[in-house]
Amino acid sequence: KDLGKIRNILANLNGSAAKKELDANGFLTIELNDDIDMSETSWDTGIGKNYTAFDGIFDGNNHTIKNLHITRTVTSANSNVGCGFFNYLDYNTVQNVTFIDCSIDYTRDGGSGSDNNVAIVAGMVSQKTVLQNVHVRKSNIKANNVSSSSDIHAGLLVGSVVYNNS
Numbered sequence: 001k002d003l004g005k006i007r008n009i010l011a012n013l014n015g016s017a018a019k020k021e022l023d024a025n026g027f028l029t030i031e032l033n034d035d036i037d038m039s040e041t042s043w044d045t046g047i048g049k050n051y052t053a054f055d056g057i058f059d060g061n062n063h064t065i066k067n068l069h070i071t072r073t074v075t076s077a078n079s080n081v082g083c084g085f086f087n088y089l090d091y092n093t094v095q096n097v098t099f100i101d102c103s104i105d106y107t108r109d110g111g112s113g114s115d116n117n118v119a120i121v122a123g124m125v126s127q128k129t130v131l132q133n134v135h136v137r138k139s140n141i142k143a144n145n146v147s148s149s150s151d152i153h154a155g156l157l158v159g160s161v162v163y164n165n166s
Contacts, residue, residue, distance in 0.1 A: 028056035032063040032097065039067035046070070046087040046123070053090035053126075060097025062133075068102040068120065075110045082123025082159065083116070090126040095133055102139040106154075109146040116152045117159030118143050124160050131157060 048054040065085065072083055082088040083106055085099070099120050106118045117124040120136045136156040143154045153160040 028054075029059070030056065031059045032061050032065075035064045035066065037066050038069070041068075043068055043070050043085070044072065046082070046084055048082065048086055048088035053088045054086055054092060055090075057093045057095075058086075058097070059093075059095050060134075062096050062098075064098045064100050066100040066102070068099060070104045070106070072104070073107040073109055074116060083118045084121055084123040084159065086122040088124045089122045089129040091128045092125075093130040093132065094121065095130070097133075098135040098137060099139060100137050102136070104141045104143075106142065106152070107144045107146060108150060108152060116143075116145075116150060118152060118154040119157055119159040121157050122159070124162060125158050127161055127163055 068085055070083060083104060086092075086094070102120045104118055104120065106116070108116050118141055120139050120141070121131070121134060122129070125131075134157060139156060141154050141156065143152045145152050
């Protein structure tokens with residue numbers, strides 16, 4: 001899981017901008033205490049990868065995340081299938097946050113296999129994920145499929161919703 005990565009990233013954003021709590025089962029709750037400007041932060045991998053999702057609750061407490069900019073080129077079939085602030089969410093809650101002035105420049109160049117799911121908030125989510133009071137404003141996505149037989153699914157909130165029967 002990406003719990004260590006999440007702690008490190010959020011600890012380095014504006015010092016005390018986020019409160020992190022981990023319960024006895026390893027379920028993470030993140031609460032923003034302030035707006036976050038990510039203009040000086042490299043966000044090249046996002047949170048969650050392939051089918052290993054972020055496990056927890058992300059509560060923005062009505063704060064904003066601004067200037068999230070992701071540039072990613074995928075060249076193989078085994079690359080991350082989601083691209084966004086969260087790459088993949090499964091059994092999660094994301095609430096009370098607004099993303100402003102964000103962008104993704106995503107290119108799929110080669111490889112085949114998994115589709116590519118691109119969005120500012122979450123590239124891919126399961127049907128059991130809750131997004132509540134989550135907004136995206138003044139943001140854009142540029143998605144290019146240069147030489148791949150895979151599709152690209154893009155949206156501002158969510159790139160793709162997948163069915164998970166478990």
